[in-house]
Amino acid sequence: MYTMVRYGWTFELYATVCTSFVSLPKSPQRSSVKQPSTLLLSSTPSSNQTSDVESDSLSHTVGSPEKYAAALGMTLEQVQIRKELREESVRELQEQLEGTFDGKERHRLICQHRFKQGKHPFTCPKCWSYQPVCICGDAPGKKKTIPCEQVIIWTHHSEWGSQSNTGSVLPLVLENTRLLMKGLHDGNLESILNADPTIQPVILWPNVNFSNGNENYVTFDDLVGKKVILLAMEGTWRQARRMVSKFPYPRLSLTGGDSGSNNVPPPISILAPLRCQKDGPKHSVCTAEAVVMALEGMGLDQDPSILELVKRKVDQTRRYRGKLNLGAKQ
Numbered sequence: 542m543y544t545m546v547r548y549g550w551t552f553e554l555y556a557t558v559c560t561s562f563v564s565l566p567k568s569p570q571r572s573s574v575k576q577p578s579t580l581l582l583s584s585t586p587s588s589n590q591t592s593d594v595e596s597d598s599l600s601h602t603v604g605s606p607e608k609y610a611a612a613l614g615m616t617l618e619q620v621q622i623r624k625e626l627r628e629e630s631v632r633e634l635q636e637q638l639e640g641t642f643d644g645k646e647r648h649r650l651i652c653q654h655r656f657k658q659g660k661h662p663f664t665c666p667k668c669w670s671y672q673p674v675c676i677c678g679d680a681p682g683k684k685k686t687i688p689c690e691q692v693i694i695w696t697h698h699s700e701w702g703s704q705s706n707t708g709s710v711l712p713l714v715l716e717n718t719r720l721l722m723k724g725l726h727d728g729n730l731e732s733i734l735n736a737d738p739t740i741q742p743v744i745l746w747p748n749v750n751f752s753n754g755n756e757n758y759v760t761f762d763d764l765v766g767k768k769v770i771l772l773a774m775e776g777t778w779r780q781a782r783r784m785v786s787k788f789p790y791p792r793l794s795l796t797g798g799d800s801g802s803n804n805v806p807p808p809i810s811i812l813a814p815l816r817c818q819k820d821g822p823k824h825s826v827c828t829a830e831a832v833v834m835a836l837e838g839m840g841l842d843q844d845p846s847i848l849e850l851v852k853r854k855v856d857q858t859r860r861y862r863g864k865l866n867l868g869a870k871q
């Protein structure tokens with residue numbers, strides 16, 4: 542699977558739902574081959590702030606099945622059991638899909654499986670990092686209060702559980718921030734958005750060439766005094782465009798463009814050195830960065846620790862995947 546990042550949304554050239562979804566890694570090494578990371582496409586060191594020790598690969602975690610199990614805090618038998626359970630769940634899903642011809646129901650089954658099983662058998666259910674490099678313990682004890690009612694990251698099921706996803710870090714550091722899955726949590730989202738008629742949902746969405754000019758964009762000034770729920774789309778570009786088209790709500794863009802945008806200088810991603818952006822704007826930012834920038838525009842005090850945690854996840858994932866790839870070559 543090939544991924545790239547474009548202005549706050551992760552893009553995956555997504556073959557088919559089922560083939561990518563039910564593919565089960567036979568081993569951590571194979572997993573890394575089947576899911577090349579955007580982060581792997583750059584060999585640039587993570588940052589000037591990263592120590593020499595931290596810039597080392599994480600080979601010790603995957604050097605052997607025993608080391609891998611130890612890094613997971615599991616026995617070899619436990620690792621095997623979990624892999625077998627996952628294989629079984631995939632077989633069950635395949636059987637259910639073979640007997641189901643209703644498109645909506647098939648979609649629901651796939652979403653439900655992804656929600657329960659994640660994208661990989663050994664990832665943290667909270668931050669979606671590989672377990673040996675989980676960053677949950679690095680999150681601050683107290684979450685930051687946000688300057689709006691809620692932040693909802695509306696996530697396509699194929700992105701759910703992705704180790705390179707950055708939006709999954711935000712609920713660890715921000716209050717009233719959650720990820721919901723399109724196809725599984727539609728009712729939850731509807732309830733949230735309709736709970737209070739004075740709520741103003743706003744979609745974080747770039748005001749770029751793809752716009753047909755008919756969208757209603759608002760500025761930060763327009764939102765002052767309103768009970769805003771900020772919605773961010775998470776998926777490939779194609780998925781995100783389809784997802785956003787379902788919502789009638791005004792959009793909020795971080796950068797200049799057509800009238801109605803917030804005409805601020807284009808943001809530069811702190812994660813840029815870790816990413817391939819060959820088909821995206823130079824100033825691509827990840828979902829977490831886009832959300833934080835939007836919240837800062839609404840009044841959130843600048844706090845570098847939020848994106849430092851995001852960066853830590855991205856960096857750890859890159860190092861971990863890099864070493865997994867080395868392992869696969871041996």
Ligand SMILES: [Zn+2]
Pocket residue numbers: 665666667668669670675676677678
């Ligand atoms: Zn975690």
